[in-house]
Amino acid sequence: MFFEGSEKKLEIVVKLSAGDSLRNIKQPFWNEVVSASGAQILSSIHNSCLSAYLLSESSLFVWDDRIVMITCGETKLIQAVHTFLKRFPKEDILSLIFQRKNEYCSHLQKTNFFSDIESLKSVFSGKSFRFGNTDGHHNFLYHLNKEFAPSPSDYTHELLMYHLGSDAKSIFCQEGQQTSNIREFLKLNKYFSDWKIDDFVFKPYGYSLNAIKGHQYFTIHVTPQEEGSYASFETNLPLWGEHKNYGVQILQAFSPESFDLVSFNDFIPERPFQNSNYPVKCVKEKLNCGYEVQFRQFIKKDTAEESAVLIS
């Protein structure tokens, strides 16, 4: 059974009255937002800056003034926007960014990027871009046509890994696998021992993890199935400074044949990971909503002859 790991992602920043916070909103509202997209909240962790909800299809993060929601599978993330807007007038939306990675099997999806943004047209004025060529990996991005000034520490990295190596596949495809084994494989204790972590192993396969510390988060989602194996690592950590080694570590663990790196307001050297994947695409755009976005694709330099995959 094919499961689409590639994600849709939504970030919304709202204007709030003094002392107000999205974190004061009780879970029933987030249940409603998440369920509009076709997913469910499974569990949550909280600290003084941030709530992280683990979903049946990926994750929702809630800060005082913003949310980040990531969903995979056949979810309709754009519906979460409309539910969110029931509580917040559109004038209070300071920034909204909706991204959609190219899917492994776009013909199995219930919507596509173009129908998604069509549904926003009656509410917002926005701009849409494609980062990367249509025939290869690419990332669609929609943002409000509205000026916004992100803080200097407001950056994000999305590391999207396709066709995982055999070590990762065997760990994540083992029936009844324990989260403790996976945490060890990902070396989380070495790098993130003082982080609050919430993770879940899905049946028959699949792994999701949310991790938070102060206002910082990272999230890992793994679809290990042979037919379309995929893993993502997304974070607002400055991945190339203090945490650079974890970028190297996670690429070593997943050893993907190909990966994309989408970075907001924090850019990387040409060959950041010193591994055998090399760059085939680099797209950068300064958006008028205040963010500069870079999309890069890397492919493994390995052209050993393979056999075809028998389908039936």
Next chain:
Amino acid sequence: MFFEGSEKKLEIVVKLSAGDSLRNIKQPFWNEVVSASGAQILSSIHNSCLSAYLLSESSLFVWDDRIVMITCGETKLIQAVHTFLKRFPKEDILSLIFQRKNEYCSHLQKTNFFSDIESLKSVFSGKSFRFGNTDGHHNFLYHLNKEFAPSPSDYTHELLMYHLGSDAKSIFCQEGQQTSNIREFLKLNKYFSDWKIDDFVFKPYGYSLNAIKGHQYFTIHVTPQEEGSYASFETNLPLWGEHKNYGVQILQAFSPESFDLVSFNDFIPERPFQNSNYPVKCVKEKLNCGYEVQFRQFIKKDTAEESAVLIS
């Protein structure tokens, strides 16, 4: 308006009584076969071995004992099989190979490879393979589970070119472009002066060409639109011998960012074209229907930073 250039391809070989030939069948039958797929015959050329029909979406070639049909756009090529079978009992089908390249926009297609082969299950026993990774360029192939012995000169090359260079785009996107200018651009007179050629410029854009000489053919199809530019060159010529220079020539003319080469029973050196595209994938499989098939993907070694593509 997006047009899907990526093609589906069908080859059927039939057992015939002595003296019989598919070429004796009058055009109304081919009209019916072509129209079942959702395309139409626009024109045709003939010689003593081969008839070539230019279609509203690609091409049909008819030899004494076999047909090759290639269709693009939103056609349902698999329906042509069912119409063909109205005239030929399935026991007389010696070989049937159905291929489907990954589409730029598979969500816009009326069928997918899996539903296509599902429709053959009630008639044939077959095997299906995927050449190439699902997240990148790939080619699905279905063949009958039946032994077949191709003749030693029975080979095919499919050169599938994605994201064409600016010279090709400007030639093919020029309004009211003449076939003579295109033939000059493709240097057909230099390489194929004694071939019978039939070509057509579509409105607003698009170009198709069939060329035949004896039992040999080549066909060129071009979808030049910025959003998904694509060109294919398919032939039963031994492309790497006498006609190697034309392979180099056509890649120079189209200068694609990425191309795939699918070869049946005739294989190529690792870097056949000495150009700036380099190999990222090589898949080879010996099929039990008598053909050995190689799929290779090449990507242009050019990672200059680009801007994102504004969609709306």
